[in-house]
Amino acid sequence: MDTIFALASAQGKAGVSVIRISGPQAFAAGQSLCGDLPDARQTAVRILKDRDGEVIDQALVLVFEKGKSFTGEPVVEFQTHGSPAVIRRVLAALGQLPDCRMSEAGEFTRRAFDNGCLDLAQAEGLADLIDAETEAQRQQAMRSLSGEFGDLVAVWRERLVRAAALLEASIDFADEEVPVDVTPEVTELLDLVEADIRKQIDGISISERIRDGFEVAIVGRPNVGKSTLLNALAGRDAAITSDIAGTTRDVIEVRMELAGLPVTLLDTAGLRETEDQIEALGVARARDRAEAADLRVFLVEPGADPEIEPRKTDIVAVTKADLNPVEHFSISPKYGQGIDILVEKIGDVLSQKAQRAGVATRERHRMAMNASLSHLATSRVWVQDGQGGYDIAAEELRLAIRSLNSLVGEVDVEELLGEIFSRFCVGK
DSSP, X not given: OOEEEEEOSOSSOEEEEEEEEESTTHHHHHHHHHSSOOOTTOEEEEEEEOTTOOEEEEEEEEEEOTTSSSSSSOEEEEEEEEOHHHHHHXXXXXXXXXTEEEOOBTHHHHHHHHTTSSOHHHHHHHHHHHHOOSHHHHHHHHHHHTTHHHHHHHXXXXXXXXXXXXXXXXXXXXXTTSOSOOHHHHHHHHHHHHHHHHHHHHHHHHHHHHHHOEEEEEEESTTSSHHHHXXXXXXXXXXXXXXXXXXXXXXXXXXXXXXXXXXXXXXXXXXXXXSOHHHHHHHHHHHHHHHHSSEEEEEEOTTOOOSSOOOTTOEEEEOOTTTSOOSSOBOBTTTTBTHHHHHHHHHHHHHHHHTTOXXXXXXXXXXXXXXXXXXXXXXXXXXXXXXXXHHHHHHHHHHHHHHHHGGGTSSSOHHHHHHHHTTSOBTO
16 A cells, blocks of 8 residues: 555644555655654654755654554654644645655545444544534443444344344255254344344434424414524524514524534414415425424413424424413523523433434445345244245345444445545545
8 A cells, every 4th residue: 555644634724733644655745844753653753854954843653553543553643733834835845755645635544444443333433533523422322332223233244144044044955963953053043133223223313303403483373573583593683573573584593502412493483374475385384394393492472372283202382481471381582591401401402302312324325224124034934834944034135234334334335435434524
């Protein structure tokens, strides 16, 4: 492989910038700029010079031996002053060295995957961690990066390998140590794996919401204070407010963090019958977005009922509490009364939903697990058919295992790798 290098920290002016070199000539490249390198996994301050001997900067230098670095290759890192001019000069000096080139997007992580330092699910978790903006996103990404999903897949694979071995032993070896009827044990193993897989599939939609954001729709009739509530929650004038009914015609979205979760608040058009075609389109869109939202907050006048039947987890609040105090939960978006309680209620509902998230987080995970379930179902049918169906059942188990292996990148994922690793920035 070529030796690659790149700025590993963010672009722009900073106190410190990190430039990473990885590959078979990493040590030689490092020595060409700073002379002698510190011992492996040690740090030292060195003067960086170009090939003409001109001083570029003073940097902290770190060295990682092969097998001890993020990529699994020999790695040298320069922690330089974060001047754009310094960074350009260091990268230019490295680019003049033989067998060294600037890395492509995600190439460091791709090498970590190719060298067995990360499985594919961990690499995806790393991408999510870099993109994480909320505490829940960070926690979910760390679960993936820690290898929790890969460990779970390994357990499933071990059980299916055991089941396949029992079936094949019954076919090929008729000695006393092999039970005559392995159907009960094989069926039990299939039950355990299927239950675990279905649990992970059920949690994917919540995992996707944690990564991409929950949608909370504010719903109600015109002039109940929906836009005022959105502005109060957002802490800015995100929506136009007016005493004129039907001011909001389209869905207004504001992204924010609530209870450590990413949330997109939706201010929708007031629900009412109208002859205004533009407003009618807004009302129809409001109903559609409210139906698809993870949570609806209904604002109603005292004594009125919601225009749409609330779900069990939806929140109903009586609005304009400053004018019409009621015993039911009420708020006043205009004066902030009850807003803190509303935020707490929203956070509680979404936090309960988030608890159902699994370690599988992507649509490709869902597809691979569904494919595995399909093969397991076919295998189960042939197992129940008796010893005459064991050979077909064993083959279906091998196909199920193959689908599970694709989750961690062991088979059939070459076409996915370019797309996955291209999401990373250059330098990661």
